[in-house]
Amino acid sequence: MTTPVFRTEGLTKTYGDGPAAVQALRGVDLTVPEGEIVVLLGPSGSGKSTLLNILGGLDRASSGTAWFRDTELGTLSDRALTRYRRNHVGFVFQFYNLMPSLTARENVDLVTEIASDPMDAGEALERVGLGTRAGHFPAQLSGGEQQRVAIARAIAKRPTVLFCDEPTGALDSSTGRTVLEVLTAINASLGTTVLIVTHAAATAALAHRVIRFADGSIRQIEENAARLRPAEIEW
Amino acid sequence: MVSALDRKLGRDLWRIKGQAAAIALVIAAGVMSLVTMTGLVSTLEETRAAYYDRYRLAEVFVPAARAPGTVADRLGDIPGVAVVETRVTGLGTLDLPDLTRPLPARFLSLPPSGQPALNAVVLTGGRMPDPAAESEALLLDGFAKARGIAPGDRLSVTLAGVKRQVRIVGRAMAPEFVFSTAPGEMVPDDGRFAVLWMGRAPLAATLDLDGAFNEALLTLARDADPRDVIRAVDRLMDPWGGQGAYGLADLPSNRFVTEEITGLRGSAVMVPPVFLAVAVFLLYVVIARMVQAEREQIGLLKAFGYTSAEVSAHYAKLVIVIAVLGALVGIALGAVFGRSMAGLYQQYYKFPFLVFRLEPATFALGIGVAVAAALAAAALVLRRLFALTPAVAMRPPAPADYSGLAGRAARLMAWLDQPARMVLRRVLRQPGRMAASVAGIAAGMALAGGMLTVMDGFTRAVVLNFEVIDRSDMAVSFTRPVSGQALYELAHLPGVLAVEPQRSAPVRFEAGRASYRGAVTGLDRGAVLNRAVGTGMETLDPPEGGILLSRPLARILNAAPGDTVTLTLLDGDRRTLRVPVAGVADTLMGAPAFMEIEALNRALGTPGQVNGALLRVDPLSADNVQAALKDRPGVAGVSVKAEARAAFQTMLDSGAGATRYSMMILAAVIAFGIVYSTARIALSERSRDLASLRVLGFTGGETAFVLLGELALVVLVALPLGALGGALLASAIAAGFSTDIYQIPATPSPASLGFAALAVVMPALVSGVLVRIDLARLDLVSALKTRE
Structure with a gap:
């Protein structure tokens, strides 16, 4: 078995305190092997985004430990977390989070200029099928195209792991399928571990591994023996 | 029954209380400067008018060598003359035991009845002198206080070459000595020139003016032309050694008061509009963005079926509440501040009372400008929002469209990294907003620079006058012209x-x-x-x-x-x-x-x-020289330059000149307000972009550059404009202050421009640091979840 890229033990996260406290994670133990596509499924508020944020270095756990390879994330300073995000982590969000004042190519360059071993921005855009739209500003792109720019921006640094929080949440089904195809292609060609948070259960069919969440803990982990290609997924 | 919308209004106000307070304070500052300055000017004018009127100050002064008492009737016969009063007056010296030199003193007669028909005095301590007593006198209040002389004290005076003792029985103010200036001196100084009032009979006897007078005072009929009267008076007085009658406008004390009020009025006309303009600008920016942030709620209200008019009224109420609160605070502060400033001025001018006046018109103007600016800002944004369907309004806005800028500044862009391009494109996309921020900050700097340049000008005037133009240490005046021989005697005094x-x-x-x-x-x-x-x-x-x-x-x-x-x-x-x-x-x-x-x-x-x-x-012998001069007959007075300089400096630092300090502080506050609120609003508007950058792996500092780079650019562009504006404002203010009494050069020095730039750059740096701290606290997760 390959070394896990992520490992957690007894991870909890509580927001607020006193009677208003909300327990988002209630002791999560998890191992994510390198190079897989992992889908985190579950209803809203089940804790899957919280887990993603902690693993992505955007948030800190209340207790328990989370390792990225040999590094315990909880021990990192803010500066070290920034370095971790800069060099290892790519993010894709539901609302794309592109800079409106930069073109598609410049949005990608935003990352290539600070990453240690980036690919060319043009190559990243080719991989998401937007090689010809590099000079367009976000306002000139459709939602699906904007999300693909966001993916290009996320992969341009050759991240170890790609976090996608509801990447198809704001898209129609055919556009969503295109985005998922890009994500599986990246995983296949670059070996990037991809973590996808979604509540669209159908997405699970393309994953190596599916983790089901409910009420802040893991209910079930299953490995997909027969993965479907995104084109085969029923929405 | 309070409607649901009105409850929302109350809660919204509470939610944005910090922002609302900031807006209200800016309005308050603008309105306050307007209310204070105009109130001060009208208070001084009203007080002066009431003082002159109540104590019957003459309108024409008629000095002469010696005129028989009967000439008074003939003066009264001149068409246009209403009231005639005559008096005897003379210049002498006062010999104070703790002073090595004589001080010039003016002696004035009081009629047997006590108060004269014109140029009455205000008794501020003690009693009126006995008209027949040879040695009783009233002393000018300002001088008495400056020299610590109280009723009951005896003074040694020299008048018409005769040395004698007078007993001070009371202190008095007089409308003709609001400012007292020694003969031959430019600047009034309380402690260096005395005025004494004595009974007419003893004074006339000393001056050899029994049955005669050497000064007549006139008031005029309502429709009389003072120039005609003065011409007729001069003709009449010619045989009696008339020295040229002059009007109230030429009375030295009144000239000083007039110049001071004119200077203040100049500032009152020029400065509050700048403050108000800056306040209006800030109000516009902040309210426009505040309403923009309500976009989704506005869409929701419209989805519920509220009409555009109802939604507009709701937001209009919100901004009116803020604007009116700010204006009211400004009026209250203006009244309080104006009152205390007027109190200071009352002491400085030596008015016996104060007619405090505020200009109600400025209240209305302050509220009107604030409300109009707030409504205009809200209306512009609401109009854009109403053009959207409720469904669109409730969705987050589409990404701002920068495609129009695709080719703009391409060459420059090629040199820049992505964060710098973001800064530049934002500025290029909304040049109007950039220009407004630049104008606001430049106005702040112009205020500071203008004030500093004027302050510099004051200092330069003092230095040039007392170190370059006049390089003497003492000036001696003689009671009458003497032969040049006297100079040799002076030259031989030791020291x-x-x-x-x-x-x-x-x-x-x-x-x-x-x-x-x-x-x-x-x-x-x-x-x-x-x-x-x-x-x-x-x-x-x-x-x-x-x-x-x-x-x-x-x-x-x-x-x-x-x-x-x-x-x-x-x-x-x-x-x-x-x-x-x-x-x-x-x-x-x-x-x-x-x-x-x-x-x-x-x-x-x-x-x-x-x-x-x-x-x-020789500085070491200065006291000896003064002592030697004190005993010399024919010496009318000795003026020491260091004291004249101190008096000039005091005049600049108290009177109208003092307002420049408070304006300087206000200017810095406004500069800070503009820079900080611009930065703070940019932060909240762009928190999503900034959080995205942080998530992409940008450090806090790199992210701050995107936000603060824009601000820095705005400040940099504003600096030269502020310098130019400061120079223009300075020459306008200096022209307002400059009179035939003193002239203020308004050449901006590198130092004053540098300090003015600091007044803008320092608050910019501080707000940069504050925003940087806010940025570090930015919650990445929630900033990303929020849809703008």
Whole structure:
């Protein structure tokens, strides 16, 4: 078995305190092997985004430990977390989070200029099928195209792991399928571990591994023996 | 029953209380400056008018050598004259035990009835003197306080060459001595010039004026032309040594009060509009963005079926509440501040009472401007939002469209990294907003720079006048013109290093229709202690023939080199001279005119005479020199330059000049307000972009660059504009302050521009740091989840 890229033990996260406290994670133990596509499924508020944020270095756990390879994330300073995000982590969000004042190519360059071993921005855009739209500003792109720019921006640094929080949440089904195809292609060609948070259960069919969440803990982990290609997924 | 919308209004106000308070405070500052300054001006004008009226200040002053008492009736017969009062007056000296030199003092008579019909006095302590008592006197309140003299004290005075003791029985103020200036001095100084009132009989006996008077006071009928009256009075008084009647406008004390009020009014007209404009700008920016942030709620309200008018009314109420609150706070602060400023002014001017006035028009103006600006800002944004369907309005706005900028500044862009491109494109996309921020900050800097330049000008005026133009240490004045021999005696006093003659004569200058009461000064060629100087502070030797006019005098007379001016001598034989203007001299104090000393003496028919001397004195022997002068007959007074300089500085620091400090502080506050609120709003508007950058792996510092880079660019562009605006404002304010009494140069120095830039850059840096701290606290997760 390959070394896990992520490992957690007894991870909890509580927001607020006193009677208003909300327990988002209630002791999560998890191992994510390198190079897989992992889908985190579950209803809203089940804790899957919280887990993603902690693993992505955007948030800190209340207790328990989370390792990225040999590094315990909880021990990192803010500066070290920034370095971790800069060099290892790519993010894709539901609302794309592109800079409106930069073109598609410049949005990608935003990352290539600070990453240690980036690919060319043009190559990243080719991989998401937007090689010809590099000079367009976000306002000139459709939602699906904007999300693909966001993916290009996320992969341009050759991240170890790609976090996608509801990447198809704001898209129609055919556009969503295109985005998922890009994500599986990246995983296949670059070996990037991809973590996808979604509540669209159908997405699970393309994953190596599916983790089901409910009420802040893991209910079930299953490995997909027969993965479907995104084109085969029923929405 | 409070409607649901009104409850929302209350809660919204509470939710945005910090922002609302910031907006309200900016409005308050603008309105406060308006209310304070205009209130101060009208308070001073009203108080002066009431003081003059209540204590019956004369409108025409008629000095003469000696006129029989019966002439008073003939003065009363002149058409246009309403009331006539006569008095006897003389200049003498006061010998204070703790002072090594005599102080000049003016003696005035009081009628047997006590208060005169005109130019009454305000008793502020003690009692009125007994009209028949030979040695009882009232002392001018300001002088008594400055010298610590109380009723019951005895003073040694010299009048008409006779030394005697007087007993001070009371202290008094008088409308003709709001400011008291010693003869021959430019600047009023409480402690260096005394005024004493005594019974008429003893004073007339001393001055040899029994049954006569040497000054008449007149008030005029309502429709009388003072110029006609003065002409008739001068004709009548000519046989009695009339020295030229003059109107209230030429009374030195009144001239000072007028100049001060004029200077204040200039500031009151120029400064509050700048503050208000800045406040309006801020209000517009903040409210526009505040309403923009309500976009989704507005869509929701419209989805519920509220009409655009109802939604508009709701937001109009919100901004009106803020604007009116701000304006009310400004009015209240303005009233309080104006009241305390007026109190300070009352002490400075020595008004016995204060008629405090606020201009209700400024209240209405303040509220009106604030509400109008708030409504305009809200209306502009609401109109854009109403153009959207409720469904669109409830969705987050589409990404701002930058495609129009695709090719713009491409060459420059190629040199820049992505964060720098973001900064530049934002600025290029909304040049109007950029221009507004630049204008606001430049206005803040202009205020600071203008004020600093004026302050610099004041300092420069003091330094130039007391170190470059007048380099003497003491000025001695004689009771009457004496032969040049007196100078040799002065030169031989131990400690006196150099002596230069002074010859001056009071004259009326006339050119065309313009006239001015002043003095002409005779200068030695090659004089070094007192000089006429040109624009570059180079010495201008007095011309062989003709007269050098100071710039303010040339302006008053509208005369240029080559023109001829008429000089009418105001004492002696009142002869008239016609003299060509040989040149114009630059001065910073007064409106003097210079002639070559012997040319002046020839014209006056007094060859070889002087009526004063300038001394340079060994500082260690200064006291001895003063003591020696004290006992010399014929010395009317000694003025020590260091004291004159201190008096000038005091005048600049108290009166109208003092407002410049408070304006400086207000300017810095406003600069900070603009920069900080611009930065803070940019932060909240762009928190999503900034959080995205953080998530992409940008450090806090790199992310801050995107936000603060824009601000830095705005500040950098604003600096030169602020410097220019400051220079313009300074020359306008300096022109307002500059009078024929003193002139304020308004040349911006690198130092004042540097400090003004600091006044903008420092708050910018501080707000940068504050925003940077806010940025570090940015919650990445929630910033990403929020849909704008």
